[in-house]
Amino acid sequence: MxxxxxxxxxxxxxxxxxxxxxxxxxxxxxxxxxxxxxxxxxxxxxxxxxxxxxxxxxxxxxxxxxxxxxxxxxxxxxxxxxxxxxxxxxxxxxxxxxxxxxxxxxxxxxxxxxxxxxxxxxxSGCQYFGRVSFAALNHTAASALQADAAEGWTIRSMVPEDIFAVTGLLSAAQAGYEQGPTQLLTLLGASAIPEIYRLDSQALVAIRNGKIQAFAVAAVHSTDGRSTASSHDPSQAVEWAGDVQGCALLFAEMLSRFPAQQMIIPVPWQEERLLELLKASGAKVSDGQNSGTVWMTDAAKLLAQCAPLLPAAWDQTFKVNSGSDNQDRSYVITTGREELTLDDNGLLSLLFDPESPSRSIAPKGFRTIPLPYLSGLHFV
Structure with missing residues (x-):
């Protein structure tokens, strides 16, 4: 072979x-x-x-x-x-x-x-990673979001002329993929996640004060019966960006427009305001990890690429011992007189999980690094 x-x-x-x-x-x-x-x-x-x-x-x-x-x-x-x-x-x-x-x-x-x-x-050394909450939005919760929203919002389907505004919203997100308008259009057209769920893709924008303030795309049941998923299957939020209240309204609108009993919204831990809104509406929330698994090629490369988000002199705190294979790799975190030796799972947990058991040994000034949800538009 x-x-x-x-x-x-x-x-x-x-x-x-x-x-x-x-x-x-x-x-x-x-x-x-x-x-x-x-x-x-x-x-x-x-x-x-x-x-x-x-x-x-x-x-x-x-x-x-x-x-x-x-x-x-x-x-x-x-x-x-x-x-x-x-x-x-x-x-x-x-x-x-x-x-x-x-x-x-x-x-x-x-x-x-x-x-x-x-x-x-x-x-082969892949690890679970990150922290994500899964909000199950039902019609009662969706109505509560719509009732609590400030006035002045207009919601409509995304049109091609919205591409620069939507690309700008995604680019302003705290964590996300680098992409231009052409790549975004290609991924929206591909509709990978909706197709996997045997649902349709729908993209909406929320407008306020004459400007697109929020965007969302979701996998939903079609109104004409084209989607082949079971009628009991929930719709799925795929990607969103922009004003938090605008995003919440877009999820509620998706549930109102397209037949489903609920929508599942995977909310990365750093999107605290969105999660608070969904909880306050009555959406049921469960905790989990990010989608799939991750393999770290090289800890030194990862730390160097994360350097702008790490405390000053981080290279004096994080010591990398590169072994001959995944099982031999280890990392020593030093803070004052304390030292903690971590393996791949421990280092990835410390860097990307706000509930990491290693959080107590994190160096002064360290903040958990956010990641986007991996089963969005860029899913492969």
Whole structure:
């Protein structure tokens, strides 16, 4: 079996394999759902090929930059992992994953976000990460949000002419992906999350004082019965940005316009005001972690990319001991006379989880680093 990078002209073969594994004939092609994985261009993805050159397994990689205030994390999204049924059980996926992780290291990425938590990933050092609350908004809570809202809001469907205003709202968010209008339009058109849930994609904007103040896109049931999800399945918030009250109103409007008993809204921990509004409306809230898992390529790279968000002289506090493999890596946090040795899970928890058990040893001035929810528009 030959493991190597997928060439641009082979991406259509990769999409066909992914369709065979993941999609039914009547469903939208993976090529359309994940254009940055499968459309021709410079590929970061890897495949397994027979001696005859036939692709029998695929692992997709998309490079991204996550903006966290003045910090920029260089990351990869890893997904669309599939092996033809005839070739399973041959350790191909493990070999592919190893190649993808090496590729991420060579590229200077600090993190690889994986769209799953299979044993394949966990054995290779992937970790759960972050903190997210899941608000279940029902019609009673939606009505409460609408009743409590200040006057002067107008809500309508997003139109193409809104693209610069919406891009600006997303760019102003505390944590998010770097993207321009063209990338945003492509991802909105792809509608990956709605398609996965067998729902429709709807994007709305909230206007006040003549200006677009908030934006939201969600996976919803269609009013004409086109969506094939069960009628009992909730709708799902996918992405939003802008004025907090405006966003809450957009969720309430989505629930009013499109048939569903409730909408699930994944709220990252740093969006405290939005979570407070949803709780006050009566939405039921449960706590969890961010979507999928994450693998840290190199702690020194991660800390350097997070440096604008870390206390001064952070390099005197965080000491990295690079072992020969994931199991040997360790990190010493020093504050005054105290020292704490962490593994990968401990360091990722300290950096990204406000409820980390290591929080008490954090250096003076340290603040938990926010991350966007990973199953939004940029999901792979």
């Amino acid at each position: 030959i493991i190597r990078k997928v060439l641009p002209h082979e991406l259509s073969e990769a999409a066909a394999l992914s369709n065979f594994v993941f999609r039914q004939p009547e469903q939208k092609s993976m090529c359309k759902l994940f254009p940055y994985l499968f459309n021709p261009g410079i590929s970061h993805s890897y495949g397994a090929f027979t001696e005859e050159g036939n692709m029998v397994a695929f692992m997709g990689m998309v490079p991204e930059i996550i903006r966290l205030g003045s910090a920029r994390l260089h990351v990869f999204g890893l997904g669309s992992v599939c092996t033809h049924p005839d070739y399973r059980g041959q350790n191909i996926a493990s070999r592919l994953l190893e190649e993808c992780m090496d590729h991420a290291k060579r590229s200077g990425a600090s993190l690889v976000f994986v769209s799953g938590d299979r044993s394949l990933y966990m054995r």
